[in-house]
Amino acid sequence: SQTIHQWPATLVQPVGSPLSLECTVEGTSNPNLYWYRQAAGRGLQLLFYSVGIGQISSEVPQNLSASRPQDRQFILSSKKLLLSDSGFYLCAWSKGGGNQPQHFGDGTRLSIL
Amino acid sequence: SQQGEEDPQALSIQEGENATMNCSYKTSINNLQWYRQNSGRGLVHLILIRSNEREKHSGRLRVTLDTSKKSSSLLITASRAADTASYFCAKSRSNDYKLSFGAGTTVTVRA
Numbered sequence: 001s002q003t004i005h006q007w008p009a010t011l012v013q014p015v016g017s018p019l020s021l022e023c024t025v026e027g028t029s030n031p032n033l034y035w036y037r038q039a040a041g042r043g044l045q046l047l048f049y050s051v052g053i054g055q056i057s058s059e060v061p062q063n064l065s066a067s068r069p070q071d072r073q074f075i076l077s078s079k080k081l082l083l084s085d086s087g088f089y090l091c092a093w094s095k096g097g098g099n100q101p102q103h104f105g106d107g108t109r110l111s112i113l
Numbered sequence: 114s115q116q117g118e119e120d121p122q123a124l125s126i127q128e129g130e131n132a133t134m135n136c137s138y139k140t141s142i143n144n145l146q147w148y149r150q151n152s153g154r155g156l157v158h159l160i161l162i163r164s165n166e167r168e169k170h171s172g173r174l175r176v177t178l179d180t181s182k183k184s185s186s187l188l189i190t191a192s193r194a195a196d197t198a199s200y201f202c203a204k205s206r207s208n209d210y211k212l213s214f215g216a217g218t219t220v221t222v223r224a
Contacts, residue, residue, distance in 0.1 A: 006155075032210055043201060044156075044214040051210060059211075090155055098205030098212055099144055099163075104155030 002027035006091050006105035014113050019064075019078040021108050023091030026072065031093040033074040034102065035066055038088040050074060086112045119202060119218045127223050132189040134218040136202030137182075143207040145178055145185050150199045150217070159187075159200075192222045 003026045013019060025031050032051050036044040046059045048066035056066050063082050067075045074091060088109055092102040120135045136145070144163045148156040160176045162169045162185065169176045175188040189196055199219045203212040 036214075041219075043216040046211055046213075049210055057210075092156075094210075097210045099161075101146060101158035101161055102156075102203075102212060103158065106155045107153075109153070 002093075002103065004091060004093055004103055004105045006089075006108055008108060009106065010109045010111075012111045012113060013081050015083055016080050019076070019081050019085070019110070021076040021089055021091075021110075023074040023076075023105055024072055025074075025093045028072070028093070028095060030071060031095060032097065033068060034092040034094070035074065035076050036090040036092065038090060038107075040088075044090065048076070081112050083112050086110055119200070119215045121218060122216070123219045123221070125221045125223065126192055128192060128194060130192055132192050132196070132220050132222075134187050134200055134220070136185045136187070136215055138185075138202075138204050139183065141206070142180075142204045143209070144205050145176075146203045146205070146212065147174075147176060147185075147187050148201045148203060148214075150201065152198075156201065189220070192220075194222050194224050196220060197222045 006023050034049045035047040038044050048058055050056050050068045053068055064078050088107050090104050090107045092104045094100045094102045118137050126132050146161045147159040150156045160169050160171050162176050162178045173190045178185045199217040201214050201217045203214045205212050
């Protein structure tokens with residue numbers, strides 16, 4: 001069966017510090033991968049998605065970047081965090097496009113001080 | 114934007130009652146999906162309904178889709194305390210890898 005892992009579960013970082021959140025998927029090959037951010041009590045905002053190694057599509061211009069160095073690894077990064085980067089970050093995978101369900105990790109709660 | 118709107122924003126019901134929430138959207142879709150999110154956790158996929166389908170069932174869940182009204186509803190029958198969660202609809206257009214999520218309905222089931 002397929003599983004998705006996100007880490008860390010919680011993270012507290014000072015403003016201006018770098019960020020690296022990692023997501024890995026097991027049990028499937030060539031998945032579509034997604035990074036979302038969720039503000040408290042709100043819906044999901046799509047940040048990045050990837051349909052293959054090295055292929056990244058950005059949905060929202062911002063202080064973040066994403067990379068996919070391996071087929072089942074998706075990384076969310078920032079060189080300098082802003083207060084507005086606080087939120088709940090979710091990684092998801094799907095097999096195929098929008099006509100397939102997405103499967104989510106348990107998220108990373110990021111607090112910027 | 115295709116972002117749908119869920120209605121109501123919040124719903125509180127007694128255990129055993131039914132819960133109904135609605136989702137509207139603005140442009141044509143390929144399919145519409147419903148997800149559940151327990152507090153502090155990731156989303157769990159519940160049901161996918163395609164644009165040529167009108168109703169789908171999964172256990173105590175019933176989803177309807179009315180493409181003429183650009184709306185969908187999720188019905189949870191005989192609710193349980195474990196159904197307490199936020200529920201989101203997500204829309205997909207044809208030839209698109211992305212889903213557009215609404216803001217969600219928060220359901221509280223009182224014992």
